[in-house]
Structures are given as structure tokens and as C-alpha cells.
Amino acid sequence: MTSPLGGIVPVGVGALGAATGASGPVPVATAAEGGDGFAAVLAATFDRLQGAQRTADGLAVQAATGDLRDVHDYMIASAEASLATEMVVTVKNKAVEAFNEIMRMPV
Structure with a gap:
């Protein structure tokens, strides 16, 4: 038996940056909306x-x-960019690990 995943909202990279003007979670495009998923x-x-x-x-240059x-704006933006890059x-x-594992599967 499977359960629907309708309540799960993906968190976007910029979700941490409310203080720097970044918007919230990345919207999920569904097939019904014509998105590419x-x-x-x-x-x-x-x-x-x-x-x-x-x-x-830009804040570093300023x-x-x-x-x-x-200076707090720069520190927040720098931490956000660092965490986003790490993620x-x-x-x-x-993804590469999963691809390699799939390639190792016997056919």
C-alpha cells in the first residue's frame, strides 16, 4: 500500500535567505501544469x-x-550562498552515486 506525497513541500536553495530578499521554496511544476518536473x-x-x-x-564588493x-547583510548572504552550494x-x-549503482545492476 502506498501513501500519497501531496503534503511534502520541497525546500528551495533560497529558502534560507528571507533577510536578503530571496523568496521561499521552489515551486514544483507538475505534469498538469505543463512543467518538466x-x-x-x-x-x-x-x-x-x-x-x-x-x-x-555584490555585498562583498560593497x-x-x-x-x-x-555587515550582517553580507554575513547572512555569504552563509546562505555557502550552504546552498554545499547542498x-x-x-x-x-545523483552520481545513484547512477553508478544503477549501472552496476545486473540486467
């Missing part, structure tokens, strides 16, 4: 990662030039 979620996650890194880089008013690398490693 996993590919659409993966692409949105990479876009959010790029945005988090871009924000942290901190270096003395234009940054609150994406971990997901990539697990």
Missing part, C-alpha cells in the same frame, strides 16, 4: 544558487569599498 525544479534550484552567489558577491551599511554539491554527488 524534475528538470524544471533542478533548473530553478541552479538559478537560485546563482542568485545567492551573485548577492553575496563591504570592500566601504559602501555597506550593515547542490551534495545532491550532485548523491
Whole structure:
């Protein structure tokens, strides 16, 4: 017997960054909505990662030039970008691990 997974909401890369202006979880595209499913979620996650890194880089430049008013904004953005990168690398490693395991299966 299987149970429906309708109550599970995926957490996007930018979900940690409410203080830096990032939006909430990545919306899941379903087949009924015409989305590409996993590919659409993966692409949105990479876009959010790029945005988090871009924000942290911009705040780092402001901190270096003395234009940054609150150093906390930079520290939050930097931590968010670091965690997001770590999460994406971990997901990539697990995907490669799963692919390798599938390739080792006897046919």
C-alpha cells in the first residue's frame, strides 16, 4: 500500500535567505501544469544558487569599498550562498552515486 506525497513541500536553495530578499521554496511544476518536473525544479534550484552567489558577491564588493551599511547583510548572504552550494554539491554527488549503482545492476 502506498501513501500519497501531496503534503511534502520541497525546500528551495533560497529558502534560507528571507533577510536578503530571496523568496521561499521552489515551486514544483507538475505534469498538469505543463512543467518538466524534475528538470524544471533542478533548473530553478541552479538559478537560485546563482542568485545567492551573485548577492553575496555584490555585498562583498560593497563591504570592500566601504559602501555597506550593515555587515550582517553580507554575513547572512555569504552563509546562505555557502550552504546552498554545499547542498547542490551534495545532491550532485548523491545523483552520481545513484547512477553508478544503477549501472552496476545486473540486467
